[in-house]
Amino acid sequence: MKDHVVVLTGAGISAESGLSTFRDSGGLWERYSIEEVATPEAFARNPELVLDFYNQRRRQLGGVEPNAAHRALAELERTHQVTVITQNVDDLHERAGSSNVVHLHGELTKVRSSKVADLIYHLGYDEIRLGDTCEQGSQLRPHVVWFGEAVPMIEAAAEIVPMADHLLIVGTSLQVYPAAGLVELAGFDVPMTVIDPGEVPAMTRARVLREPASVGVPRWVRELAGG
Numbered sequence: 001m002k003d004h005v006v007v008l009t010g011a012g013i014s015a016e017s018g019l020s021t022f023r024d025s026g027g028l029w030e031r032y033s034i035e036e037v038a039t040p041e042a043f044a045r046n047p048e049l050v051l052d053f054y055n056q057r058r059r060q061l062g063g064v065e066p067n068a069a070h071r072a073l074a075e076l077e078r079t080h081q082v083t084v085i086t087q088n089v090d091d092l093h094e095r096a097g098s099s100n101v102v103h104l105h106g107e108l109t110k111v112r113s114s115k116v117a118d119l120i121y122h123l124g125y126d127e128i129r130l131g132d133t134c135e136q137g138s139q140l141r142p143h144v145v146w147f148g149e150a151v152p153m154i155e156a157a158a159e160i161v162p163m164a165d166h167l168l169i170v171g172t173s174l175q176v177y178p179a180a181g182l183v184e185l186a187g188f189d190v191p192m193t194v195i196d197p198g199e200v201p202a203m204t205r206a207r208v209l210r211e212p213a214s215v216g217v218p219r220w221v222r223e224l225a226g227g
Contacts, residue, residue, distance in 0.1 A: 002081045005224070006164035007073055008182060009086040009093070012171020012196055013213040017092055018064045020057075039147050043114070047139065048130050054142040055127040058108055061090050062125030069170065069213035070096035072221040079225045080166075085157045087172060087179050089144050102160065104153050104179055106144035114141045117152075154178045161185040167192045168220065169206070171213050173199070193220060 011019070036042055037053040074097030076082050084093050084101045089108040093101045113119035113134035120143055121134070132140045145151055157179075161167070167186045173196075174180040186192060192206040195216035209216040 002079070003165040004081045004083065004163055005076060005166045005168060006161055006186075007082065007084045007168045007170060008172060008174075008179070009084060009088060009170045010172025010174075011088060012198075013067075013069050013217075014088050014090050014092055015171070016067045016069065016212060016214045019060065019090060019092075034147055040149060043141060043146070047141075051128050051130060051142075054108065054144070057089075058123070058125050058127070061108055064092070066092040066096035067214045069217035070098070072218040074098045076221050076225065083160050085160065085182065102153055102157055104145070104151055104157060106142070108142065108144065110143035111140045112143045114139045151178055154182075157182055158185055162187065164190055166190065166224065168217075169194045169196075170217060171196055195220065 032053055036046075037050050043050045070092050073082060073084060073093065077097075077099060082098065082100060084098050085104065086093060086101060087104050089103065089106050091107065091109050109122065109124055111121050111123045111128055111132075113136060115138035116134065116136060119134045119136065121140070128140050128142070130139070134140055161182050162185050164186055167183070167190050169183065169192070172179075174183060183192070188205075193209065194206045195209045195211060195213055197210055197212050209220065211219075
């Protein structure tokens with residue numbers, strides 16, 4: 001039976017593909033506040049602004065490609081069972097070839113009814129307009145988890161992490177809960193590696209590679225596959 005590698009990824013793994021993060025200078029998020037575009041209250045107050053913001057993000061996503069880190073994780077499926085648990089709403093893991101991806105915060109390429117949460121549709125990189133409705137007549141909204149909303153996939157993720165034989169953490173500060181609590185669910189003897197060029201959370205038993213994801217992840221994968 002193949003060893004199970006569980007990977008927790010955040011904005012840092014996709015930043016190298018050209019996607020803006022919350023903290024990017026000059027990025028999309030710098031021009032908006034969270035309260036304007038990423039809460040249920042914002043959508044209720046100004047749905048057109050919120051839809052336009054996510055249309056911009058979707059347009060940006062359609063113009064970038066997976067990087068070496070995404071591709072290395074997909075390649076690892078040749079020798080290991082791999083589950084990617086991501087805080088990202090982009091589709092770069094899937095486009096790189098990863099077949100088992102859990103999106104904690106939703107998916108930018110999908111939309112859903114603003115009234116019935118399980119009415120979800122694939123949109124791709126197209127736009128949502130005010131007046132675009134689901135089959136029951138309610139306005140479509142981005143299929144993303146906004147601040148203040150529940151994280152539906154957290155329970156599924158919490159069941160996956162304890163089954164890990166290796167835990168890899170890439171491009172996330174692990175400061176946002178409930179995702180940050182997932183690390184604590186890994187078995188005490190499970191090897192844990194953090195790959196990030198910046199400040200990383202203090203985890204005494206984790207190996208830390210202070211490298212960009214596109215460098216550190218392929219190297220880590222080569223080591224694991226050859227070990």
